[in-house]
Amino acid sequence: MTQIFTPKYLEEALELLAKKNPPQPLAGGTDLLVMLKDEPERFSSLMLLENLKELSGIHKENGRIRIGSFTTHADIEQSPVLNEYAPVLSSAASEIGSVQIRNRGTIGGNIINASPAGDLIPPLIALGTTLELQSAKGKREIPIREFFLAPGASVREPQELLVAIHFAVPDARERGVFLKLGPRKAQAISKVMLAVQALVHHGAVEWIRIAIGAVAPTVIRAPQTETLLQGKKLTPELIEEAKETVRREVSPITDIRSTAEYRQHVTGVLLERAIKSLL
Amino acid sequence: MKKKNPTSIIGSRTARSDALAKVCGTEKFVADYMYDGMLHVAVIRSPVPHGELQGSNRRELEAMPGVVAVLFAEDIPGKNCIPVVLSDMPCLATGNVLYVGEPVGLIGAETPEAARKACAAARLDIRPLPAITDPEKSRDENAPKLYGDENVFTHLVMRSGDVQTAFQKASVIVEGTYRTPYQEHAYLEPQGMIATPEGDGAMKVTGSMQCPFYVQDAVAQVLGLPLAKVRIVQSTTGGAFGGKEDVPSFVATQAALVAHATGRSARLIYSREEDITTTSKRHPAVLHYRTAADKKGNLLAVEADYILDGGAYTTLSPVVLWRSIVHSVGPYRCPNIKVDARAVATNRVPCGAFRGFGSPQVLFAVESQMDRLADELGIEPAEFRRRNLLKSGDKTSTGQVLKDSVGSHQTLENALSAAGKAPEKKVSSSKRAGRGISTIFYGVGLGAGGEHLARTGATVQILRDGSAVFSVGTTEMGQGMRTALGQIVAEALGIPFERVQMTATDTSRVPDSGPTVASRATTMSGNALLSACKPIRETLFAVAAPLLNTTTDKLKLTQGQIESPSKTIPLQDVIDECFQRRENLAAEGWYRVEGTTFDKSTGQGDAYVTYAWSTNVVDIEVDTETGVVEVKRIFAAHDVGRAVNVSGVEGQIEGGSVQGMGYALMEDILSEDGVIRNPQFSTYIIPTAVDTPEIKPVIVEVPFEGGPFGAKGFGEQPLMGIAPAIANAISDAVGVRINELPLTPERVFAALNQKNKNED
Numbered sequence A: 001m002t003q004i005f006t007p008k009y010l011e012e013a014l015e016l017l018a019k020k021n022p023p024q025p026l027a028g029g030t031d032l033l034v035m036l037k038d039e040p041e042r043f044s045s046l047m048l049l050e051n052l053k054e055l056s057g058i059h060k061e062n063g064r065i066r067i068g069s070f071t072t073h074a075d076i077e078q079s080p081v082l083n084e085y086a087p088v089l090s091s092a093a094s095e096i097g098s099v100q101i102r103n104r105g106t107i108g109g110n111i112i113n114a115s116p117a118g119d120l121i122p123p124l125i126a127l128g129t130t131l132e133l134q135s136a137k138g139k140r141e142i143p144i145r146e147f148f149l150a151p152g153a154s155v156r157e158p159q160e161l162l163v164a165i166h167f168a169v170p171d172a173r174e175r176g177v178f179l180k181l182g183p184r185k186a187q188a189i190s191k192v193m194l195a196v197q198a199l200v201h202h203g204a205v206e207w208i209r210i211a212i213g214a215v216a217p218t219v220i221r222a223p224q225t226e227t228l229l230q231g232k233k234l235t236p237e238l239i240e241e242a243k244e245t246v247r248r249e250v251s252p253i254t255d256i257r258s259t260a261e262y263r264q265h266v267t268g269v270l271l272e273r274a275i276k277s278l279l
Numbered sequence B: 001m002k003k004k005n006p007t008s009i010i011g012s013r014t015a016r017s018d019a020l021a022k023v024c025g026t027e028k029f030v031a032d033y034m035y036d037g038m039l040h041v042a043v044i045r046s047p048v049p050h051g052e053l054q055g056s057n058r059r060e061l062e063a064m065p066g067v068v069a070v071l072f073a074e075d076i077p078g079k080n081c082i083p084v085v086l087s088d089m090p091c092l093a094t095g096n097v098l099y100v101g102e103p104v105g106l107i108g109a110e111t112p113e114a115a116r117k118a119c120a121a122a123r124l125d126i127r128p129l130p131a132i133t134d135p136e137k138s139r140d141e142n143a144p145k146l147y148g149d150e151n152v153f154t155h156l157v158m159r160s161g162d163v164q165t166a167f168q169k170a171s172v173i174v175e176g177t178y179r180t181p182y183q184e185h186a187y188l189e190p191q192g193m194i195a196t197p198e199g200d201g202a203m204k205v206t207g208s209m210q211c212p213f214y215v216q217d218a219v220a221q222v223l224g225l226p227l228a229k230v231r232i233v234q235s236t237t238g239g240a241f242g243g244k245e246d247v248p249s250f251v252a253t254q255a256a257l258v259a260h261a262t263g264r265s266a267r268l269i270y271s272r273e274e275d276i277t278t279t280s281k282r283h284p285a286v287l288h289y290r291t292a293a294d295k296k297g298n299l300l301a302v303e304a305d306y307i308l309d310g311g312a313y314t315t316l317s318p319v320v321l322w323r324s325i326v327h328s329v330g331p332y333r334c335p336n337i338k339v340d341a342r343a344v345a346t347n348r349v350p351c352g353a354f355r356g357f358g359s360p361q362v363l364f365a366v367e368s369q370m371d372r373l374a375d376e377l378g379i380e381p382a383e384f385r386r387r388n389l390l391k392s393g394d395k396t397s398t399g400q401v402l403k404d405s406v407g408s409h410q411t412l413e414n415a416l417s418a419a420g421k422a423p424e425k426k427v428s429s430s431k432r433a434g435r436g437i438s439t440i441f442y443g444v445g446l447g448a449g450g451e452h453l454a455r456t457g458a459t460v461q462i463l464r465d466g467s468a469v470f471s472v473g474t475t476e477m478g479q480g481m482r483t484a485l486g487q488i489v490a491e492a493l494g495i496p497f498e499r500v501q502m503t504a505t506d507t508s509r510v511p512d513s514g515p516t517v518a519s520r521a522t523t524m525s526g527n528a529l530l531s532a533c534k535p536i537r538e539t540l541f542a543v544a545a546p547l548l549n550t551t552t553d554k555l556k557l558t559q560g561q562i563e564s565p566s567k568t569i570p571l572q573d574v575i576d577e578c579f580q581r582r583e584n585l586a587a588e589g590w591y592r593v594e595g596t597t598f599d600k601s602t603g604q605g606d607a608y609v610t611y612a613w614s615t616n617v618v619d620i621e622v623d624t625e626t627g628v629v630e631v632k633r634i635f636a637a638h639d640v641g642r643a644v645n646v647s648g649v650e651g652q653i654e655g656g657s658v659q660g661m662g663y664a665l666m667e668d669i670l671s672e673d674g675v676i677r678n679p680q681f682s683t684y685i686i687p688t689a690v691d692t693p694e695i696k697p698v699i700v701e702v703p704f705e706g707g708p709f710g711a712k713g714f715g716e717q718p719l720m721g722i723a724p725a726i727a728n729a730i731s732d733a734v735g736v737r738i739n740e741l742p743l744t745p746e747r748v749f750a751a752l753n754q755k756n757k758n759e760d
């Protein structure tokens, strides 16, 4: 029988995690319960996060936006703060799964699950997010770019909880777009998705961040394409060159969801559409 | 047009009597039932596509905690076979295993977990054998022999006229090879059964199913019991689409074997993965077609050669193949025909019934060929169909002269006028719009291929308070039969619909009524119910006549009353009088179909008693940069004879259209070396509500004399013509023709790429 812990306070949770066989945290369960259906005894104990107030809430303070790790996709989708300052993130949340999944699934679960197709990860990378991890020993902050190692794997230690994520409040002139291509219009795991956060002034790119999912073992940035675009005017020729460059930067595979060739092609198409929507 | 009776419930919009409980989640399905001391069953299955079974770790499994029974083929008390069309499929494998997932043994345990654990611990000693996992290689000379000398379960032909001369004289000929994939039924409720031993050595099995009499036959044979000692009760069934035609027979025998061996109730509920990997699907097909027309646009000849992948055992393949060949020329006049159709054996999961039953595959090829011919001739696709579409008095491809209820042309014209002007081609810099059409037909009922089963029974009873209860041998599976039949009884007896109740379908209530397949339930059980209502009406009239001072021939039964030309009397008064006099207000009804014929050597004959007809017009948009196809609108016209429940007909059109759209655009079972790689709804992609386009049902009613109130069966038809209409729309939008389903973005993109290369 699996043991269930329901800590009321963060310290209590961290203490439980500091034990020899730490329990597996359970947030919305939309990834974990799917796994447990096949392997019911995979974890000897689970720890529910729902009572931990420290993990909830969306706040804008001191020039930063902080989102508690237990915040649901529905809350992100509907947050006035995020809709105003980080639409790249709220629009991505609005495309996840279905209403039911968005009501249960959390941003923390999406990050820790570390899927290359996790839809919130590219927007978070594009926003330059920092992750706040905490264990009984203390806190640490890591840039999200350095967090993922492989599909399902990250630098998180089993004793650590993801408490919150934060990023600097974007400049009011910045724009962000999220584009997703899945096998159908809802309840779909992305074949490719892409997030762009940029500051475009008079048709020229002051700076840009591009993050792409489902085209490599982890969500990736596209540094060469970013450098290519940096400081330049967005002409049709430049956009064409950016499409070719980004297609070289991705390394998709053929699997049961799509083909490598198609994913590579569509990455270029999505980038073009994203850039054009910035203009 | 005949005027409709305004007070009649036939032709109304009646809410389904089972809808509320299903929507509110209060309905109980087989997995919701528990019995005292009930055991849980799990099935030990073959991990390989082909091999020789040499042993197992049976002893170890028997010693595992919670395990009560471990059964293999040698423990079967009766015949080790699941009777379908033939009897080649064992209940539990002996000798060789022929597909991944084939049942080999059974575990009965105290808890589902114990059963699952024991199942996972099972070790089968199997010597692997070379396997056929590609149906196109099944008939190769050096292929291992799975069935007969050639791995062909059935070979059917259709011959008429002189194809060779026709092709010589033709002005245009088009030729193509088409491929269609597996389709998974994706019913919400997976397969499940509970078997309960009853006193006197009898066995009762309750579960999710379409065909209780098939299940009864299988359980009786496997347990070695007389049919009289096996009772099958259908539980509320959460979708079937053909997937619960033959499969429940083996699920039931698996549960019943454990119940029989232990004397305890035994429940078996398939997991989704188990259901998708091991139960029947739509047959994949490879179809070569050559089609010819003359200058004026008359269809001259069809030559076709195709295979359906039957999988490891025959199951329903012979009859699926039969329906497919009858539909293999489409609903057109065609004087010269040569078709060869084969169901071949592979080491893959046995395929079976699925809405359309072999016809969606051939119709995809036929309707694609029709558009290509129209294109070559420079005739509009709709006009080309108009010139060739069958009408009353014409001969079908099987040589059957069509008589009444031929609404083919009405569906074409009504669908076209509902659709109106086609949308502008250019939607945006990257999007192009297109319109596609398909005209199809559907042979109603079992036809000559299943005439021996074409009978149904029913019982009807008026109770003391003026309510009525009825039983039939066909099943409700979500298609709305229960409501349509309730309307028929309400109309025939003048009793309000809300006071008419159907009992759960149960083999002990009515004689063997055949299967609930082939869109036959409303017409067949409807007719049996009308035949049961007849003597009841006669009794009511005989009692009422003296009370109204008239003779029975002057009486009419309407809602709630019996009328003579001068007076009326409340129906309840007549019912009271009947009870007073101890008259019998219960009766049995029986209906059988006669007159279908089929000559196997030529494929000619009166294949079905009647046909339903349909035209689909589909508007789509293609994203030329991503290859994504979005269906915008479907105009679906169907000649149903008479719509007993208008809401039910519309529901079938909407659901079938979406299921057809899934088949066209996204549904694909990926099978590698006989192993299904995507047995989950996260990887087997079906359309969601968000993907559903605007669907406009167009109901055409050309009454069928042989059906209750003129109704014909049509529930399968809405799926059948959607895929070719979408393929034709893609061709219209962007000028590429893709001959392989599903029409995924990857395929559309590749085809567009190829076209661009060719044009450079």
Ligand SMILES: Cc1cc2nc3c(=O)[nH]c(=O)nc-3n(C[C@H](O)[C@H](O)[C@H](O)COP(=O)(O)OP(=O)(O)OC[C@H]3O[C@@H](n4cnc5c(N)ncnc54)[C@H](O)[C@@H]3O)c2cc1C
Pocket: A024, A025, A026, A027, A028, A029, A030, A031, A032, A033, A034, A049, A069, A070, A095, A096, A097, A098, A101, A104, A105, A106, A107, A108, A109, A110, A111, A112, A113, A117, A118, A119, A120, A160, A161, A162, A163, A187, A188, A189, A190
């Ligand atoms: C039907 C369906 C549709 C879906 N559609 C999408 C989609 O469109 N896009 C998409 O990206 N995903 C999708 N998902 C996946 C899933 O919903 C998301 O990844 C979701 O964000 C996971 O969050 P959760 O709270 O449910 O995580 P859980 O399942 O509770 O946890 C996931 C993992 O994270 C760990 N974890 C959770 N919170 C913490 C924490 N605070 N600290 C440390 N570890 C933690 C858990 O231990 C577990 O390993 C779908 C899932 C389903 C079932």
